[in-house]
Amino acid sequence: MKGGHFLPAKKTFDDDQVIEQIMHLFWQQGYYHTSMDEIVATSGVKKQSLYNALGDKHTLYLKALQRYHQQALTACAQETQRLEQAGEPALTILGHLFSWGLTSTDHPAGDLMANAVAEFGTTDPDVQHATTWFYDDYLTLIAAAILKGQANQQITNHQSSMTLAQSLLEARIGLQTRLRQGSLQDVDQRQQVWLDFLKA
Template identity: 85%
Template sequence: MPAKKTFSDEQVVEKIMQLFWQQGYYHTSMDEIVAASGVKKQSLYNALGDKHTLYLKALQRYHQQTLTTCAQNMQQLEQAGESALTVLGMLFSQGLTTEDHPSGDLMANAVAEFGATDTAVQHATTWFYDDYLTLMAAAILKGQASQQITARQSSMTLAQSLLEARIGLQTRLRQGSRPDVEQRKQIWLTFLKA
């Protein structure tokens, strides 16, 4: 009779996600994953898979957590009557200035490590950025409708430019640089203002 599982998959994946986020895929050994998870190696393999599978699960968890937080924050700001520019500013800087997690963005780190060499990782990062882009474009479209945000370009074009600026900031943060995120946000909001 198989042994009863004594751990939560979600909690284990959360710990592993934090480790990959801090160290990257290639600089994280399976022994470090086992130590961080607190689960025996064979149990980890049986329940959640190998290192690559765990990495994909970590990317999926990051995607879910980040987009859920952004959507909730958007809804709260909109319900409070905040402007589309305020919502967009939140989306631009969300998670970049907190000390609660490793520097940068797990997805930006994945792109930097893998580029286009791993189809599954590329799919995960593209899916994440497409969803983030959709949130930004929706905020811009609302701002354009209320004449708060420039309509000289489409909402999608503006959102793509803003997202690329955010990814650049995430990369700089991961490199150990300390760019002034608030200043960059204000520059972009000034640029986007109608």
């Protein structure tokens, strides 16, 4: 007690670490198949402490989507920059952007945002905003790489960079969905088909 008032209990967990754990849980199981009890067990934080510090299940999901957005786009942008600085051709960079994360064994299959779209569609404005924002940013990365490739005549000019980027992103989302469904897909083969299509 201090001045006649109880001091709030000191928080014993790290918000970022907890959101990271919860993000992977949602990624593995989806929103509707994840219970609050599972979130509590995964995070190791008491339910009331979670509510007080980070919010309810829906709020936690939105925070998980936000964290995924930041991590994924940062990783993609850094790798794109590294490839550009190494003098790699535009097709190599686009191959990276098309298949990034799809064959990794470090996280669940597919992409958390694609899973969110599949689960919610347009029924939840907050989730829709999060997924739209993410894919707009991803689209910008792809379109920029295509535009540079068109400028040095490595990429076809038959369509605008944005039109080509939208087609590539839609193909990636479709492939992610198939992977999430457990369908065995040859990611390298799909990637090569698109790179052949984009080649000048």
